[in-house]
Amino acid sequence: MAKVKKAYFCSACGNEQPKWMGRCPACGEWNTFVEEIIAKEETASGPRGLVKTPGGTGASKPTPVHEIVRDELTRIDLGIGEVNRVLGGATPARDTTESAVGVPTGGMVPGSFILLGGEPGIGKSTLSLQLALSSHGLRTLYVSGEESPQQIKMRAERVSQQGSEECYIYAETLLENIIAQAEALEPGLVVIDSIQTIYTELLDSSPGSVSQIRECAATLLKYAKTHDTSIIIIGHITKDGAIAGPKILEHIVDVVLSFEGDDAGVYRILRGVKNRFGATFEIGVFEMRGEGLVEVANPSEILLGDYPEPLSGIAVGAAVDGIRPYLIETQALVGAATYGTPQRSATGYDMKRMNMLLAVLEKRAGLKLGAKDVFLNFAGGFRVADTGLDLAVAGAVISSYFDRPIAPGVALAGEIGLSGEVRPAPRSEQRIAEAARLGFRRIVVSGYLRKSLPCPPKGIEVCYVSRIDELGKYIFQN
DSSP, rough: OOOOOOEEEEETOOEEEEOOBBBOTTTTTTTTEEEEESSSOBBBBBSTTTOOOOTTSSSSOOOOOGGOOOOOOOOOOOHHHHHHHHOOOOOOOSSTTTTTTTOOOBBOOTTTTEEEEEEETTTTTEEEHHHHHHHHOOEEEEEESSSSHEEEEEEHHHOOSSSSSSSSEOOOOOOHHOOOHHHHHHOEEEEOOOOGGBOOTTOOTTSSSSHHHHHHHHHHHHHHHTTTTTEEEEEEEEEEBBSOOOHHHHHEEEEEEEEEEOOSEEEEEEEEEETTSSSSEEEEEEETTEEEEEOOOOOOHSOOOHHHHHHTTTTEEEETTTEEEEEEEEEEEEEEOOTSSOEEEEEEHHHHHHHHHHHHHHHHHHOOOEEEEEEEEEGGOOOOOOGHHHHHHHHHHHHHHTTOOOOOTTEEEEEEEEEEEEOOOOHHHHHHHHHHHHOOOOEEGGGGGGGTOOOOOOOOEEESBGGGGGSSSHHHHH
């Protein structure tokens, strides 16, 4: 009987060692090595699954950079504009200062290897199936290791009015069978749901183990590059929010997409964490409905409330995520601390930054917040990290503190420093243009922009604030 060969793999970075070690020598993490059974040893040419050259057999020679002929990069339209936006390419303008004439909407690069991760139940399988059904004219192979073809058919009937004749469903978990069917079908796009369920016969370890994920990902990468076929793999995440499996999985793929959202909410955000063919500052917004994920082309309209009368504690902030500007409603509630110890709670916002802003308001603006409960919330269940919303947070807190509604048609955009100064928010010009497009008549920005800001769009007044104690006279006056 053949001797069983074992090795130890770091669950954080995928480093392989012949014996157990307390600390990984590659990434420095402690107690991350797990024992796995392997079926073959490393060859003299390098570790298992290493792809020498993406498009050849390893016999290629170094080429001077000036002799390399670069092919024209053509992107594939996936039929979903928000996904095309995140994957990269030129994006149509969203403000009055740019022109969208003749500008492509981006898309997927042929032969790209894409990893899609997200919380359970967030809609990863729904989004990937919609991509497979919406890619008109592109032959697609949808491989599912978690559902039967009948279950996928039920979802396809729910999310699509008409099924795509070029979409093929294949329920399989063995990697060798998947590669064989892909070579016979010759699809332009392969979707694998999920990488943790796929295994190869070359290894004896169970599916989802570090060695299986590494080997399967390396094989799929080689197939994508040699056959010029794009592959989207869905990855599970751990309880800490990281993608399950070795860190090398995120290193070898071309694009890492994170699908975010609140289980209790209806809105989802597709965010690019890594992108070799485009920028990572773009987002796509979706709304989860009964018929599947629906694109939200204008997030500002869904993030702004419509109330019959002005309410205190509500401020509208002009935010930018990547190059996409949008207006979002900021809600704050300030009240007396009933139970002695003041409570601080923020939904969708960094608690440390909120505490910093409250300290600045108390020190520089004279608000007595030490004995007050403060609660902060953003409309739509969005999680925001834009420092340009500091002024909106401060405005909402001031409005709730004095129980005075902010004047209608006022938006805010600015970053607050520890000295109480108001700094310019990134891409302030786009924020002002978005506020003007939605009919706001006034926007409050940093006073440092007084000389550098070009002429604002017609119909909106730009108010300049240099210190936080000057904010009240601009947000309460009509």
